Amino acid sequence: MAKIAQVVLYSSVLALLPAFSGCSKEAEKxxxxxxxxxxxxxxxxxxxxxxxxxxxxxxxxxxxxxxxxPVKAFYVKRGSRVRKGELxxxxxxxxxxxxxxxxxxxxxxxxxxxxxxxxxxxxxxxQKAELDxxxxxxxxxxxxxxxxxxxxxxxxxxLPRKELDQSRVDFIQARNQSEIAQKHLExxxxxxxxxxxxxxxxxxxxxxxxxxxxEAELGYSEIRSPINGVIADRPxxxxxxxxxxxxxxxxxxxxxVIARAHVPQQEAALLKIGDAGRIIAPGEETAAEGKIxxxxxxxxxxxxxxxxxxxxxxxxxxxxPGSSVQVSxxxxxxxxxxIIPAGSLLTAADGTTSVMVAGPDGRAHQKGVxxxxxxxxxxxxxxxxxxxxxxxxxGAYGLPDNTKITIxxxxxxxxxxxxxxxxxxx
Numbered sequence: 001m002a003k004i005a006q007v008v009l010y011s012s013v014l015a016l017l018p019a020f021s022g023c024s025k026e027a028e029k030x031x032x033x034x035x036x037x038x039x040x041x042x043x044x045x046x047x048x049x050x051x052x053x054x055x056x057x058x059x060x061x062x063x064x065x066x067x068x069x070p071v072k073a074f075y076v077k078r079g080s081r082v083r084k085g086e087l088x089x090x091x092x093x094x095x096x097x098x099x100x101x102x103x104x105x106x107x108x109x110x111x112x113x114x115x116x117x118x119x120x121x122x123x124x125x126x127q128k129a130e131l132d133x134x135x136x137x138x139x140x141x142x143x144x145x146x147x148x149x150x151x152x153x154x155x156x157x158x159l160p161r162k163e164l165d166q167s168r169v170d171f172i173q174a175r176n177q178s179e180i181a182q183k184h185l186e187x188x189x190x191x192x193x194x195x196x197x198x199x200x201x202x203x204x205x206x207x208x209x210x211x212x213x214x215e216a217e218l219g220y221s222e223i224r225s226p227i228n229g230v231i232a233d234r235p236x237x238x239x240x241x242x243x244x245x246x247x248x249x250x251x252x253x254x255x256x257v258i259a260r261a262h263v264p265q266q267e268a269a270l271l272k273i274g275d276a277g278r279i280i281a282p283g284e285e286t287a288a289e290g291k292i293x294x295x296x297x298x299x300x301x302x303x304x305x306x307x308x309x310x311x312x313x314x315x316x317x318x319x320x321p322g323s324s325v326q327v328s329x330x331x332x333x334x335x336x337x338x339i340i341p342a343g344s345l346l347t348a349a350d351g352t353t354s355v356m357v358a359g360p361d362g363r364a365h366q367k368g369v370x371x372x373x374x375x376x377x378x379x380x381x382x383x384x385x386x387x388x389x390x391x392x393x394x395g396a397y398g399l400p401d402n403t404k405i406t407i408x409x410x411x412x413x414x415x416x417x418x419x420x421x422x423x424x425x426x
Contacts, residue, residue, distance in 0.1 A: 034406045035395035037358045038341060040385050045337040047373040049271065049329045053261035053279070053310070057321045059227050059253040065091060066220045068244045071236055076249070078234055082225045088249055091242055093221035100214040103207070110207035114200040133181035136174070143167075143174035229253035257319045258293070259310045261327045268306035270331035271295055277310035277329040281319055288312040288319060292329060334373060337380045344391045345371060345379055355385060356392040356399055358407060364392055366401040
C-alpha cells in the first residue's frame with residue numbers, strides 16, 4: 001500500500017509541473033499600459049495674473065465736527081447724493097452766533113478808531129505842533145529884536161542895566177520854547193506817527209482776529225461735504241449730541257472703485273502702472289474694465305506679497321465697496337510658445353518637472369522639462385521638448401520610464417497604428 005501511495009503522489013506532482021511552468025511564463029510577460037497622448041503645439045500664450053481683492057471707494061470722508069453740540073437738523077440721509085460744499089447738517093449754534101456778533105461789533109469799533117487815529121487825531125496833533133513851533137519861533141524873533149534894541153540903548157546910556165538883563169532873560173526863555181516846540185514837532189513827525197500807527201494797527205488786528213475766531217466757531221456748527229459722493233453712514237438723529245472728533249456722517253465717492261489685491265513678488269515684477277485690468281464681481285455678468293494705478297514698491301511684511309490697485313469706473317454703482325472681487329491683469333503675451341496640457345506636467349518631490357513622451361518605439365520615455373507660464377489648463381514648456389512631440393496626458397502619473405504603452409484616442413479606442421493586425425494571434 002505504501003508503494004502505491006508514493007506512485008500516486010509522484011504522478012500528481014508530474015501532472016502539476018506544466019501548470020507551474022505556465023504561471024512562470026505569465027509572470028515574465030512585459031506589461032503594456034493604455035494611455036492617451038497629445039502633441040506639443042505652438043501657440044500665443046497670454047500670462048494673466050489673477051488674485052482675490054477687496055473693493056474700496058475712489059474717495060471717502062468720515063466727517064467729524066470740531067465742536068460738541070446737539071444736532072439741530074439733518075438735510076441728508078443714507079444714500080443721498082451730495083456735492084462738494086453742500087450743507088449736510090447744522091448743530092445748535094445760538095451761543096456761537098451771539099459771540100460772533102459781539103466780536104463783530106468790537107472789530108468795527110477798532111476799524112473806526114484806526115481811521116480816526118490815522119486820518120484825524122494824528123494829523124491834528126502834528127498840525128498843532130507845527131503851529132506851536134511857528135509861534136515859538138516868532139516869539140523868539142521878537143524877543144531877539146527887543147534884546148538887541150535894548151543893548152544899543154544901554155550902550156548909549158539911555159537904558160538901565162536892570163531892563164537889559166530882563167530882556168536877555170526873556171530872549172533865552174523864548175529860544176528854549178522854540179527849541180522845545182521844534183523837537184516836539186519832529187518827534188510827532190517821526191517816532192510819534194510811527195508808534196501811533198502801530199498802536200492803531202495792533203488794536204485793529206487783535207479785534208479782527210477775535211472776530212474771525214468767533215466766525216470760525218460759528219462755521220463749525222455747519223457741516224458741509226468735502227467731496228462729491230453718496231452718504232454711506234449717518235449714525236445720529238436730530239436732537240442727539242454730536243461729539244467733537246466722532247464721525248457724524250460718512251461720504252463715499254463710488255463713481256470709480258479701487259480693487260486692492262496682493263500678488264506674488266514674481267508676478268508683480270511683470271506689472272506696471274497703466275496696465276489694463278479687469279474687476280470681476282460675484283453675480284455680475286460682465287467685468288469692469290480698468291487699469292493698474294498702484295504697484296507697491298515694498299513687500300507686505302506679513303504675507304511677503306505685493307499690493308496692487310486696479311481702478312475702474314462704476315457709473316451704475318453696482319460695484320459696492322467692501323465686497324470681495326477678483327482682479328485679472330494681462331501681464332505679458334508670449335508668441336509661439338510650446339504648450340502642453342497642465343495635467344501632463346509631472347512634479348517630483350524635489351520640485352523638478354518632467355513629462356512622459358510617447359516614442360516611436362511604442363514606449364513612454366520620461367524627459368525633464370522646464371515649465372514657464374501657465375494659462376488655465378495650458379502650461380508653457382521652455383525647454384525639454386519640441387513641437388510635434390507626443391506627451392502622455394492620461395495615464396502618465398506613476399508610469400515608469402521606458403514602459404510599453406498602447407495609445408487610445410479620446411473615445412477610449414485604440415489608435416489605428418496601435419491596433420493588432422487581423423492575422424495576429426491574441
